[in-house]
Amino acid sequence: MIHENLESGDSVSEYSKHTTAVEWIEMGYLGVISSQQDALNKPGHIIDYGCGPGFFAAYLAEEYKQKITGVDISQEMINHCENEYKNTDLSFYQVGENKLAFAENNSIDGVVSCYVLMQIPSHDEQIAICEEIYRVLKPGAKFTMLTMNPAYTGVQFDFLRNGDVDRVYSAGEKMTTELQTDHGTLELEDVYWPTQYYLNAFSRAGFSHIKCVEHCPAFGDNQDKAQFLIVEGIKAE
DSSP states (O other): OOTTTOSHHHHHHHHHHTTTTTTTTGHHHHHHOOOOOHHTSSSOEEEEEEEESSSSHHHHHHHHHOOEEEEEOOOHHHHHHHTTTTTOEEEEEETTTTOOOOOOOTEEEEEEEEEEEGOOHHHHHHHHHHHHHHHHEEEEEEEEEEEEEEEGGGGSSEEEEEEETTOOOTTTTTTEEEETTTTEEEEEEEOOOOOHHHHHHHHTOOOEEEEEEEOSSSSSSSSSSEEEEEEEEOOOO
16 A cells, blocks of 8 residues: 555655565565465455555465456556556556445455555454455455564664664554665655554454454564564454
């Protein structure tokens, strides 16, 4: 999902340039793929909720030959994706008021959402997003969310730091994320949410078999620290 401070076309291009310059697949995305392996290994329809510049949606479509739909709140980001992937079978939609208007009840085989709920300023809105995802999933299908592990807020990893060093944040408090690439430093505005808020959003939406999986970075400093957090839940059959 595009950050609120990156709404213009130039900003979208800058954001895409930075995020595709890093080894993004190592930023917890392999854990998302593992979580959704059952859905990815058979024909189906997967939604990437908050697809940003579309690189993960494109990767899934190429590697698994799935019907992939990317959605984002930013029309500028959707425009970027439609131009970047115009010669593919990928579909992209702008979401308004967190509604997946194109999808019917019980119609989607899996939903992934990477670094989205950590941008949401309201816990009620997090719950509403999870409820909408629950609505469109088929019974027995899984929602997988990837975020930075709030337990390591303020820790400097190889090319990213989420939050200020030695600062204690309260739930719902804004914080700055710094992404460092060969193109320079990109500052993003995120929100601090302890793990239990993500778990509660899943639970309130109706998901069962909810679990957290922590992942350490594959390279760089602090490889012993679980930089990434995956939360997954299943829609009741």
